[in-house]
Amino acid sequence: MATMFAFAEARSGELRKVAFEALRAARQSADDAEGTADNADGSKVHVLLAGPAGIGAKAGELGQCGADVVHVVEHDGLKHYDAESLAATAAALIKSTGARAAFFSASVEGRDLAPRVAALLEVPLASDVTGFEFSGDAVTVRHPVYAGKAIVSLRLTASPAVISLRPGAVEGSGFRDQGSGVKVQSTQLADDPSASKARVVRTEEAGGDALDLGEAPVIVSGGRGLKAKENFKLVEDLAAAFGNAAVGATRAVTDDGWRNPADQIGQTGRLVSPDLYVAVGISGAIQHLAGMRTSRTIVAINRDKDAPIFKVADYGIVGDLFEIVPALTEAVKRVRSEK
Amino acid sequence: MKIAILIKRTPDTEMRFSIAADGKSLNATGLKHDISDFDGYAVEVALKLVEQHGGETVVITLGADAAQEQLRKALSMGVDRAVQLRADSVPFDNFAIATALAAELKDGGYDLILFGRQATDSAAGAVGVMTATLLGLPCVSAISQLEIADGKGTARRALEGAVEVVEFALPAVLTIDEGIARPRLPALKGIMAAKKKPIDVKPAALGDIRLTVEQMQLPPERAPGRIVGEGADAVPELVRLLQTEAKVL
Ligand SMILES: Cc1cc2nc3c(=O)[nH]c(=O)nc-3n(C[C@H](O)[C@H](O)[C@H](O)COP(=O)(O)OP(=O)(O)OC[C@H]3O[C@@H](n4cnc5c(N)ncnc54)[C@H](O)[C@@H]3O)c2cc1C
Numbered sequence: 001m002a003t004m005f006a007f008a009e010a011r012s013g014e015l016r017k018v019a020f021e022a023l024r025a026a027r028q029s030a031d032d033a034e035g036t037a038d039n040a041d042g043s044k045v046h047v048l049l050a051g052p053a054g055i056g057a058k059a060g061e062l063g064q065c066g067a068d069v070v071h072v073v074e075h076d077g078l079k080h081y082d083a084e085s086l087a088a089t090a091a092a093l094i095k096s097t098g099a100r101a102a103f104f105s106a107s108v109e110g111r112d113l114a115p116r117v118a119a120l121l122e123v124p125l126a127s128d129v130t131g132f133e134f135s136g137d138a139v140t141v142r143h144p145v146y147a148g149k150a151i152v153s154l155r156l157t158a159s160p161a162v163i164s165l166r167p168g169a170v171e172g173s174g175f176r177d178q179g180s181g182v183k184v185q186s187t188q189l190a191d192d193p194s195a196s197k198a199r200v201v202r203t204e205e206a207g208g209d210a211l212d213l214g215e216a217p218v219i220v221s222g223g224r225g226l227k228a229k230e231n232f233k234l235v236e237d238l239a240a241a242f243g244n245a246a247v248g249a250t251r252a253v254t255d256d257g258w259r260n261p262a263d264q265i266g267q268t269g270r271l272v273s274p275d276l277y278v279a280v281g282i283s284g285a286i287q288h289l290a291g292m293r294t295s296r297t298i299v300a301i302n303r304d305k306d307a308p309i310f311k312v313a314d315y316g317i318v319g320d321l322f323e324i325v326p327a328l329t330e331a332v333k334r335v336r337s338e339k
Numbered sequence: 340m341k342i343a344i345l346i347k348r349t350p351d352t353e354m355r356f357s358i359a360a361d362g363k364s365l366n367a368t369g370l371k372h373d374i375s376d377f378d379g380y381a382v383e384v385a386l387k388l389v390e391q392h393g394g395e396t397v398v399i400t401l402g403a404d405a406a407q408e409q410l411r412k413a414l415s416m417g418v419d420r421a422v423q424l425r426a427d428s429v430p431f432d433n434f435a436i437a438t439a440l441a442a443e444l445k446d447g448g449y450d451l452i453l454f455g456r457q458a459t460d461s462a463a464g465a466v467g468v469m470t471a472t473l474l475g476l477p478c479v480s481a482i483s484q485l486e487i488a489d490g491k492g493t494a495r496r497a498l499e500g501a502v503e504v505v506e507f508a509l510p511a512v513l514t515i516d517e518g519i520a521r522p523r524l525p526a527l528k529g530i531m532a533a534k535k536k537p538i539d540v541k542p543a544a545l546g547d548i549r550l551t552v553e554q555m556q557l558p559p560e561r562a563p564g565r566i567v568g569e570g571a572d573a574v575p576e577l578v579r580l581l582q583t584e585a586k587v588l
């Protein structure tokens with residue numbers, strides 16, 4: 001069976017990057033399985049797109065990226081995330097389409113939704129997966145465990161296979177331009193959100209047009225080495241010099257209220273993989289490394305030459321950040337203005 | 340208020356890890372175990388709520404007898420009693436675990452059932468939400484703030500770049516993120532008292548196991564980095580490397 005399902009995560013009426021990652025995984029799985037089975041109407045990748053009125057306008061974009069059928073749910077009860085009705089709707093669709101596998105993102109929302117769907121389908125969840133492969137009746141998935149200190153290959157023999165993908169682990173954009181041909185089907189929610197037993201009453205946006213940590217190609221992060229909240233200016237200035245950078249932080253710093261908790265990177269914060277990660281005054285505790293060790297290039301600035309951050313850093317400078325960071329900011333500005 | 344806390348015995352990740360001969364697990368020698376990080380926060384949240392509202396706390400684990408050590412620790416922190424759902428080992432199959440936990444919790448008369456956001460070993464974040472779904476109870480996952488009043492609760496959970504405020508009725512299932520409360524250390528008095536508290540041992544009803552470990556590996560080492568230099572004098576060389584070698588500038 002080559003029918004696959006993907007959940008298209010959206011927020012504030014916009015598709016999130018992770019929606020395309022789930023879609024791509026579903027498309028790839030369907031294509032890999034092609035020829036092994038037939039589907040009467042040739043539709044192989046079903047996508048659930050749900051949100052408040054107007055969300056259906058995004059179906060075309062999903063079609064261009066490989067969706068065959070987009071099931072659109074528009075309901076004003078979905079202004080905020082409504083776990084119960086979405087889970088029931090997704091589970092019903094996965095059943096009725098006979099999907100072999102269902103892909104979600106292991107984003108914060110996906111981490112809430114996917115286990116609900118799996119439980120409704122009475123199957124285990126392969127969570128936070130960084131790679132997967134179908135073989136016969138089983139799927140083998142890869143998943144980091146023990147705060148990233150080990151990686152397991154898990155064999156999932158249940159069907160449907162419910163899988164949540166670590167954000168960034170699967171390339172989502174620029175996948176394939178399928179042009180038209182997508183079938184858009186409007187659908188109802190399986191349950192009414194007003195009947196949900198737990199309800200989101202408010203979503204408070206962090207605000208600003210700062211780049212999201214999950215999307216920024218460069219992240220400059222600061223730790224307790226900065227000594228005081230106001231010194232984060234140094235980190236912000238360096239990020240601004242790069243032009244395409246977001247600002248991250250360690251838990252030591254978010255705990256002290258120097259930065260918003262949403263900026264925390266690590267085991268219990270965001271998991272990020274930018275092209276460049278600059279760690280300023282960060283010791284490199286295992287829980288912090290768990291969130292950023294897969295970054296392509298890591299730079300560390302720390303006055304302690306034995307700090308564990310230097311073990312994962314491609315390039316390190318030992319010394320006083322208050323002297324080094326301003327010099328680096330000036331140098332980066334110069335390079336970028338010459339371009 | 341009657342509160343259940345679900346805890347898992349997991350290895351301390353500060354230790355040096357190596358893979359056992361079977362290629363599927365960690366070498367047991369040299370491992371230290373503790374209550375899984377977030378489950379420790381959940382214990383603290385439960386104790387605080389009972390201090391505030393009165394009531395009873397029950398700690399539950401599914402695992403081998405070794406996990407009684409973690410139940411004892413929770414008891415010594417102040418939890419009233421403990422249940423061990425005995426299994427020779429804990430499977431990776433989160434649906435099987437959730438099924439067994441739901442069977443135990445179903446008729447327990449709990450007002451609140453607390454889980455960790457995710458276990459330190461499996462790092463799945465599935466068991467709590469699944470158990471809630473099986474029980475048909477309201478569930479808020481990964482909460483970082485909680486208020487309970489008049490049979491209702493309000494919780495906050497952090498999204499990427501936003502915070503959700505969620506209201507729910509009791510009984511409910513919550514999975515606890517850090518930041519709510521630092522777990523207390525057991526006091527000597529608590530440790531003595533814990534010795535007299537009961538641990539109720541029952542078999543775990545796990546059912547089919549459909550998610551199993553095929554292989555465990557250490558992550559690929561990053562290629563060894565280098566110290567470019569000391570102080571601000573090293574900045575030009577760093578910038579050169581970022582341009583020519585790493586090509587990120
Ligand atoms: C369950 C659990 C989960 C956790 N989750 C996370 C998580 O998700 N993310 C996270 O980050 N942490 C997490 N932690 C906390 C983690 O263990 C560390 O405590 C934290 O990461 C340390 O932050 P830090 O590097 O900013 O501070 P420190 O460890 O205090 O390091 C500060 C560094 O700054 C350097 N420094 C000081 N002054 C200067 C100067 N003038 N110039 C240059 N360098 C200087 C010092 O040499 C030192 O290395 C978690 C902990 C637990 C128990």
Ligand SMILES: Nc1ncnc2c1ncn2[C@@H]1O[C@H](COP(=O)(O)O)[C@@H](O)[C@H]1O
Pocket residue numbers: 345346347375377378399400401402429433436453454455456457458459461462463464465466467
């Ligand atoms: N064997 C177990 N016994 C008791 N609670 C568990 C067990 N496994 C998982 N849990 C609970 O479920 C949470 C999430 O686990 P996981 O889905 O494996 O990340 C943990 O933080 C615990 O609260």
